[in-house]
Amino acid sequence: MLPREFSRDLLGLAEEVGTEDPVTPLGGSTQWEVGGLPGPGAREVRVASGILEYEPAEMTVRCLAGTTLAELADGVGEAGQMVPLDLPQPQKATVGGVLAVGRSGIRRLHYGPIRDHVLGVTFVDAAGELIRSGGPTVKNVSGFDLCRLMVGSLGTLGVIGEVILRCMPLPSLSAWYCGSADPFELRSRLFSPSSILWDGSTTWLCLEGHPADVEAQARLSGLRPCEGPPPLPQGGRASLRPSDLKTLTGEFVAEVGVGVVHLSEAVPRLTDERTLALQKQIKQSFDPAGRLNPGRTAWLP
Template structure:
């Protein structure tokens, strides 16, 4: 039997029942989507790295495994998972919340790193989706649906994620310049952050390339990104970031080229009526007919 099989079966069995149930990770993004119904029974996902072959650049682990443990393991072979989450976050939590890290500009969305998942459904049955290889189109792409679903459709038990080599050189630069112009002058920078005045850019790759691109920026080296405000979060099409200085008087840091804004005050996300609401509700109803999975969390 595969390593991890027992763990995921036990986890699924712990989901079974008719009561309300919630899965708890590192609680680093616990508030996202609203408060959990206090009557929900907390459970936690399996912990442990079951399989890691560096040459496959894939890692299989229990969903309760922390990002710190995963990065340490991958780091032994000069690899990483470019999600930029806190060490104490769990991989299951990061995927269920679905928020990408500040290096999304280069490495893409966190959803693209989930290759295969086992989740426990509302009856406590295990469901496998995707496949362990870095490329796979066998069957419906449930992995994508689960990422960002806040555990409302099923609880991740085990995941296989894709890793990448750690770049040979990483350098943060900062200074004052037009971040949009900066973006067009650089070839695939890892991150460009902007607070309306100051710009931070992360260059990663071969030392010679990083040095050359650093020169292009005309900025000076710094030790890292600024602290990101975390009270509010705004998702905009990238070019709208230009208008931020006129729109917000509070502190904010925007991810140039991505469109995310980290705000120091909560904002009212105006509830747009989604044309897809019916389908979303239907999916929720089909996968969790009694609404027992993560009650209280709202995805839409």
């Protein structure tokens, strides 16, 4: 039972990452500027795509990190399932890319952050070695959780090669509503809506589930049916405590109950000194030569 063969794709990736000179992993480049731009001269590394294993009764899917969100959605959609990684540009954005960036989609209110959908990660470390973490089961506390370390690490600790994700049933109905209702009051009145967005005047609401429940909740909300979510400002993203959203002004779309705010300009991120030292220690320890995605920093916007 001892391990464990790696696929040709993974072995190839390990070889490509190699053991020296700077590399920058490339996904769909849909969130390319997050954490800074890669330094000049870094060798671009692409990861192969494809769903490797999908068993609907397991509700898990294993795929290569270069798989696009659209490919993934098609692959599991046929069996009535989904992985709620609803990031923009699904035809371009890759699974590895969105996990490395770590930002969740606008239905986080109901489905939780994307890190909670990741069960296993295989990555290439700075020494060119393939490292496995997590596993194929939905529950797993076997050792330290390197999967969660990789999500949001911006490729600065390793290059994600393959992942195992948790699937969920596609809701039988998914519908958007909008109007002028108080979004904070809606949040407490409705049971587990999938998304509440607010731009300071208009409220958008996503309800999913059994049609009769969706209808009843929609009635309770007092909102009218409308086309999907609004366009989100792309220039920046703030992370606030959900209760702090009430005081927002200017141009924004806020995820009510979550605290993500989509803005037109970037905002600084804060972290305490001891935690920052720990972050730097981890980077230093996993990538002593600083060859993984130089120029990008996980704790910058």
